[in-house]
Amino acid sequence: MSTINSSLEMNEAYLREQFNHCYDIVLRSFKLRDETVLLLVYLDGMTRMQSIEDNVLKPLIFNGLPQGIDRLQTLSEMFRREWLPLSNVKTDDSLEDLVNHILQGSLGILVEGEASALIAQIQDYETRSIEEPKKESTLRGSKEGFVENIQTNTSLIRRRIIHPHLKMESQTIGKYTQTEVVLTYVKGLADEKVLSEVRDKLRKIELDGVIDSAYIEEWLENSSFSIFPQIQNTERPDIVTASLLEGKVALITNGTPFALILPITLWSGLQSADDYFERFVFVILTRLIRYVMTFISFALPAVYVALSTFHPEMIPSDLMIGIATARESSPFPTFIEVFIMMFIFDALQEAGVHLPNQLGPVVSIIGALVIGQAAVEAGIISTPIIIVISLTGIASYTIPRYSATLPFRIIRYLILFITGLLGFVGFAFGIIFLLINLVMLESFGTPYLSPVAPFDGKRIKDLVIRYPFWIKNGRNKKGRQR
Template sequence: MMKKIRKMKPLKKAIQELESNDVLPLNIQDEVLTPDISVNEQVLKQVFENCSDIVFRPILVRRQTKMLLIYIDGLVDTKIVEQVVLKPMMFEGLPNRLENVNTTGEIIQDQLIALSQVRTVSKVREVIEGILKANLVVLTEGESQALLSDLKGFDKRNIEEPTAELSVRGPRDGFTETLRVNTSLVRRRIRSPRLKMEPYSIGELTQTDVMITYIEGIASNSVLEEVRQRVQRIQIDGVLESAFIEEFIEDFPFSPFPQIQNTERPDVLCASLLEGKVAIFVDNTPFSLIVPMTFWAGIQAAEDYYERSIYSTFIRWIRFILINISLLLPSLYVAITTYHPQLIPTNLLISIAAAREGIPFPTVVEALMMEFLFEGLREAGIRLPKHIGSAVSIVGALVIGQAAVQAGIISAPMVIIVATTGISSFSFPRYDLGTAYRVLRFPMLLVAGMLGLFGVACGTLAIIIHLNNIRSFGIPYLSPVAPQIPRELKDVLMRTPRWKMTHRPMQIAGKEKMRIPDGQKPGPNRGDQTK
């Protein structure tokens, strides 16, 4: 009896401090639970004061054993609580062979409560964390331990096709806001015990679950260790989306180019894991992170690997040309028409001069106005409701562009140039990389208006130098082009047949570089196959 009193004294003292202060004492969460269930209940009610969604449900088993169930209404499946916990205990009571159990551990061992993922804890902090993570907590009179059972039962969004990464051919499932659903989609594709998932909890208030995922032996140990260190050193009050993590772990935070790939497609993430990359899952968001990222990964679409290699290569070249058009076309038009009209054929120059007659603004100002207007219409189309946004962006561009030309404010060639640039910018498979090009388009226009083609050349050279200096978790951003690795150029601007891509990226993968054995070229006679 004296031992019981000694154990209760520290927690009761903490309760007195709690009642005398408005702020929760830091030491109360480090205290150990007491055998007195009323004391534990009082502490937890003080911790969750003014939390109307926290349910405290006392029950009495055969008028002898007092128990207390604690859970969050809306996060725990109440039907399972009623059928598996409340009904057996309140109406059936303790089985005869368990009437004299002394600890919660014995109850679990004898399977009194038929629940999965059950564990016992002894500290107040562990109980609080368990409640906040959608666990059912069971306290029993006379025991200094609590039973935690994972009974998550909140509403989940169904698995749907990703909206940001559409493809004609390929899987139609996408990540959701539920972490375990996302990890299960990856497990369905990579059925190997070498697929590892390391859990972390980030955010002082949100305690967001974060999962580092990789394939053991394929992922580089140096990259993996760097990812662990950067994730562990994050100190923040809350994580609401994977972008919160991304901003803390990227190499060059002030670069317009993304250094961490995000995706909501399980097939893209699995393909990256098989190359030796590391994925980061964040709870409450469908967007997962993939590191390291290269520039070429940003211009490759998932569908490139589901179509035949000839077609995929052709589409990649078209995409690459359109990407360069989206950056350089307005600045080249401004530079040539302003400083180098001799480069334009005579008939075309006469047409442009006739169209610009009476326009009150220089070409560079005209281009900046139209680009600003186009970006405004694009933003309006995104923010407005789905059915209204597309109509506003298309109709608005047509109406405003035509009215500006008729009013003599904007020339017709400039409308064509900006429209072509806008269409080209839609060819980016990754939205964040397209955003970088949209941002760079404005300084390129300014240097073109001031220095002509020399300014365009200087701006392009500055972008290339910047791309060469970027690293993503130690991997060069332009790899394998700079530094050049000839063997890996098979999957950059062209996509060779899958049976020829025999090795994983040398700078990204770990020990296992070989991916596909040689000599698998298809043909009518396998004896005549060549590598």
């Protein structure tokens, strides 16, 4: 590692070599009244020019080094004694560190005859203001969401947990991006084994760059090839706060509004923030509806194929006659019909996600209506198939987190294929294999199906029935400890 030389000319030559063909890097030298030569280095567009002029240039050019009774010999001493109105100033004797700080928006100050540099953190660049998260909107609760600036995101958590046990450990990941990642937890609540495992995995990450927290997520997962996510992502600081108070760990990445939460379970993706903002009586009903709809979202097409193809005797005769009449002109088996409509539905959904906001809903709705109506009139698809796929799609939309819907979309196809071959026997095998996979899966030492398997009576009370907070905290309404 190269150290800063006392010769300003050599230091400037090194910096000009490093920043060759970098038009936005500014190297500006000037002399003080006592002939002291200074070199300012900063990144145009990421530093506050007004702060440089008011707090550095004007005091030094017009006043120079203060020469009172106690004579100042170095500029470093001047900053140490706080003669210049700049906060958060430090010294560094490494040229590599100086280059990194400059690229992050800090001001570097080099002085002739001094073998160290002053680094003033006066970053200033355009950032997005705090807005309501569009991906996780709620009817009640905070309307603040994370942004791309990591300092803003950590402050949103600090404002909610005002306690010294809230810890934030910073680490830089990415050879070229030098992305800052902050490990956040509450000391005394977080599991030390989980913290140790996360720290160890973060140290082993070797990437050229980290563009989003998803890059880190894939490195941290215990079972990379599992279709179920083992880490939750969220834009909401209130969800991160609640998770930290439950003893979980959060990772905040600079440049992305999505924080990571771990460990999680299957039920984490099926719970909404509104579950804790609405009265507990109504939450019981909405959670039951959500869990039933989650099962319907991946099982209904397979169940329809099994009933209409392999076990028609289980369907009431009048209904079976209606289904047979509707399918009379269809040239494909039921399995093929269901697969075609599922594939078209997922394609329309994907198109709606990636199209501009003004076109996405229009294409999805019109595409579904036009294709569905035309397919039925042409006799390619029967009417009951349209009903089954529509209900399946509605059921999938009841899952509050988008990342939690993706595994069930894959499972829907897998169970459909095995059911199309073996009927309800295949459906039963598919459900059994699914449960075996979920039981074997873990998220940083936490069983994925907990508190159901293994059973935990204390934690299961928040699975379906959201108890009042005064019961969850072990107190009655009068505040007496139970």
